[in-house]
Amino acid sequence: MTEVIAHVADRTAPAPLEHEAGRTRPPVLRRVVGMAVRIVAALVFGLPLLFMVISSFKPDTQIFADLGGIQAFLPVGALSLDNYTGVFERVPFATFLFNSILISVLTVGLGIIVNSMAAFALARLRFRGQKLALGIILATLIVPFEVMALPLLWEVNLLPNVDSLGFYQGWLDTYQVQIVPFIANAFSIFLFYQYFDSIPKELDEAATVDGAGWFRIYRSIVMPLAGPAVATVAILMFLPAWNQYLWPLMVTQSEAVRPVMVGIDYFKQLNVSWGQIMAYASIITVPILILFIAFQRSFVNSIASSGVKG
Amino acid sequence: MTPAVVAARLEPSPPRRRGPAGSRNQRTIAWLMMLPAAVLIITFLIVPIGLTFVLAFTDAKLISPRPAQFIGVDNFVRLFENGTFWASLRNTIIFTIVIVPFQSGLALGLALLVNTKMRGTNFFRTIYFLPLVTSIVVVSMLWLFMYQPNGLINSILARFGIQGPDWLGNPATALLAIILMSAWQAMGLHMVVWLAGLQTIPADLYEAADLDGASKWQQFANVTWPGLRQTRTFILITITIAAFGLFTQVNLMTQGGPLNATTTLVYQAVQTGFRQQQTGYASAISLVFFVLVLIVTLIQRYLTRDKEVR
Structure with a gap:
């Protein structure tokens, strides 16, 4: 009985999604372009969320001051947990x-x-x-x-x-x-x-x-x-x-x-x-x-x- | 998920065996096991759907001492004379028509991008997926800030000497702004669905195409695209129906404004049915929404049948 169940469990488990197609490797130029596009897409999807978390540690004045540059996405300046304590008070x-x-x-x-x-x-x-x-x-x-x-x-x-x-x-x-x-x-x-x-x-x-x-x-x-x-x-x-x-x-x-x-x-x-x-x-x-x-x-x-x- | 898609998957069901226990006993057990789900589905799914059709022809109020009166098509007459209703119908349709090709097309591009063998595929896939796991409420608040006249997007544009618009305050850009952020949020979902579809295309088809000297584009046009037919139907139908339901972003970011530029059917239904407590009138709006969904489902059924005949 247990054998049957083990077999069934194996058989019915959905195959894991393997996205690597395993075909021939694309030529160098295409690989470089592909990687560049991937990185740009990753920035588009990732940066807003990073911005959200980083800004949660900054006072409002600094959030606005940092907006124009790369520091908007970096944990720099007067970081504190004030916003978090503020959330619990409010x-x-x-x-x-x-x-x-x-x-x-x-x-x-x-x-x-x-x-x-x-x-x-x-x-x-x-x-x-x-x-x-x-x-x-x-x-x-x-x-x-x-x-x-x-x-x-x-x-x-x-x-x-x-x-x-x-x-x-x-x-x-x-x-x-x-x-x-x-x-x-x-x-x-x-x-x-x-x-x-x-x-x-x-x-x-x-x-x-x-x-x-x-x-x-x-x-x-x-x-x-x-x-x-x-x-x-x-x-x-x-x-x-x-x-x-x-x-x-x-x-x-x-x-x-x-x-x-x-x-x-x-x-x-x-x-x-x-x-x-x-x-x-x-x-x-x-x-x-x-x-x-x-x-x-x-x-x-x-x-x-x-x-x-x- | 639509019945057509679902039904197609149900067909190869093997013949049922008669259960070993007496069939009368089996029937009783079956109904007992179905009972909780049946009661809940009838009460919270089938009755409200039926109520939509009934209440739309009454003057029902959310809280009212007297029972609802049947008033014929008065709600619809009022609706069709109301400029805000037409604005919400127009916005809902524009939102859908723009976001469906935009979002599904870009998602397919992303899927093709991460479907090749390359370093860091898993990492990139995770990043693209993050906005989807983030609640639309959070995404709306985050983008509300990014879209401020002096917010993140305009500050970045200013670095390149571009004067960004007041994204959400300008009737010309408000709906576009909501479309962009909605596509940003849900793209990961459709990327994954496209990926799963790409996995179902046998690798030897590509090998055969390679042997025949087909270019990448020819491979896409002749192997990938036809192979994605079912996935395509599914994605188009789900994005369309989800797009018709646009509400949260509007409620949190623009409240339908400016000048009704972003009001939608569901937003109007909530305004009238909840904030003004006119359930009958809101049900009439819901019924219009339901008819839109039905039309799309019928078109999809028609199109898929057509393709199978060929």
Whole structure:
């Protein structure tokens, strides 16, 4: 049995993206031009982000004084953490950060469970209406969230809710309104479906002979084999959850439940401090960039798989 | 991801086996496993989509003591008489028409650039990808500063003796400025998708072309470009639909101004449906947006079918 699983795991793991085509080496002139273009492109994509992080350590007067030259991108002058302490004084940053982490982690965690269970039923069980269910899920993929954002706002405002004081109407200004609508995700179901469909069905039969029920097969056989699919779904659900802006802007009013992305709006009001804006932007970006660089292969493969894999 | 693309991938699904457990038991389990996802998808995806069609013909308000009244096509009449609506429709379409070829073309160039065997390919790919992992909220704030009349871009231009415009304050350049930064942010995504497409082209096709003495350009025109057909369709459709949803950049950088030069359909929907609480009117705007998406999907289906016939 373990042999079968190891074999399957090997077979179904998506091939890593190897971009080196391994063809003949291009001539020298083309190599030089190619390298030059690459370096220019790298500056275009990299320098603005470098500028953001560097400026977060400078006072506003120096940011503007440095703009004209190369020192805009260099850590020179009166560097300090003043902008960072300013961020914490100006907004309840720790609360915003906690909210964002809570919302993202719950959305991804619950999303993996709910979507993989649905995909398991669709890919490996037989029931009436199966094709129709899959068809409806796939059809919803073309509808962008922005189309239904306003009707959804109206709808969640009518949903029943409960707190320590009893029942009431409306989900606005809560955590759940930022989590629950995004747990079930048609694209995640599709990714799991595709992956589960590629795992040999003989495993299910073997497990049934051993007396395992379907839920056991899902939990102990199929899910452990689906590591790459779980990673892909986790990444593809985490980024939008962390980056959400339009929805929390509309459904949250109190600072107690607002996420970090909406928090940036506070810095545009009254005396604008660009240094503080850059500091805020850096704190909410750099951890994600580090995660990205650490798990680069998974990130790139996940995002590419939402493109043309399969 | 569109149903057409998805459906194409689903076709080679192997025949399902009858499960070893009784099929009645299997059906119950299947529905139980589908239940959480089904409830969530119906509540937060299918109902809001349906509501868009219903509310667009009512005077529904976000918060209102009396129930919504059916008012026929009044919302659409008001919409079509409103200059701001036409400005937002025009801007949305211009944004899309410009950014689709611009962004996908440059992304293809980058992909071809990093697809050759050369030192540091991984490093460059990572750099090109960084803006994508950065939230659009952060990118908007960063570029808001870079675009200031005395900001980073104009300071650099001044070094070369060029007097830069007030990028976001001038109706002639505001939309262009937003297009440039949006392309900068998302290009890494489409580079990776193009790369994945390039990987699917068998290397021996290039070897055969080399043997036939084909030039690099001939190889691109006769091997690469036809080989990217599916990738191309996918990229065009996803950029187009994403471009229709333009909101965050506008909300953070220009608030639709100056003189409605950057207002968009989604921005108008949020203005009316959230800030002015006119859900019915906002739903009418959303419906126009939905029709645009449908038209693009139908065109894409038509074009791909046409190509398969040839």
